[in-house]
Amino acid sequence: MALLFLIGTVGSIVAPVENEDDTSTSAPAASSPPVPEKTEQEKKEPAKSEEPEPATKSPEPKATTWPDNGAPFPPEPAAEHWAAFINGLETIDPDIVHGKEEKAVDRGRNQCTSNRDNPNDEAKLIELTNARFTSPNHPDGFGEAKSTRILQLVRDHICPSA
Numbered sequence: 001m002a003l004l005f006l007i008g009t010v011g012s013i014v015a016p017v018e019n020e021d022d023t024s025t026s027a028p029a030a031s032s033p034p035v036p037e038k039t040e041q042e043k044k045e046p047a048k049s050e051e052p053e054p055a056t057k058s059p060e061p062k063a064t065t066w067p068d069n070g071a072p073f074p075p076e077p078a079a080e081h082w083a084a085f086i087n088g089l090e091t092i093d094p095d096i097v098h099g100k101e102e103k104a105v106d107r108g109r110n111q112c113t114s115n116r117d118n119p120n121d122e123a124k125l126i127e128l129t130n131a132r133f134t135s136p137n138h139p140d141g142f143g144e145a146k147s148t149r150i151l152q153l154v155r156d157h158i159c160p161s162a
Helices: 002-014 040-044 079-092 101-117 122-132 143-158
Strands: none
Touching: 079 101, 079 143, 101 122, 101 143, 122 143
């Protein structure tokens, strides 16, 4: 008998069952307070935020682009800029691309970092472009004249904002 009482007590603690007809002394289940019904006027009005609105709204933050967004390199160029960059490099010297378009574009994106970091040192930028754009037939770069033209292509098609 005590065992049945114990099982019944544990059962009511673990999973209390409410019965509308039951007037036992078990505690009623916790429930949220009743929500008053809205008046017709309240139903028509949009819900108001409980937080007060600030006196002046701050402007939406503007999306930043490279180089101001903190990314180390600009994003890959759009297809038309990619094609124009590759065509321009091949016009200067087909060996600049030497069949590796992606590598040429990556070198252009890397050059953007130099452009950003040395905006007023044209001689250094040409030197860095010459060192960056190499090929098996031109391990020391393509020289000052071609590097100057390559640098302009980078500015025009890969990182125009830098």
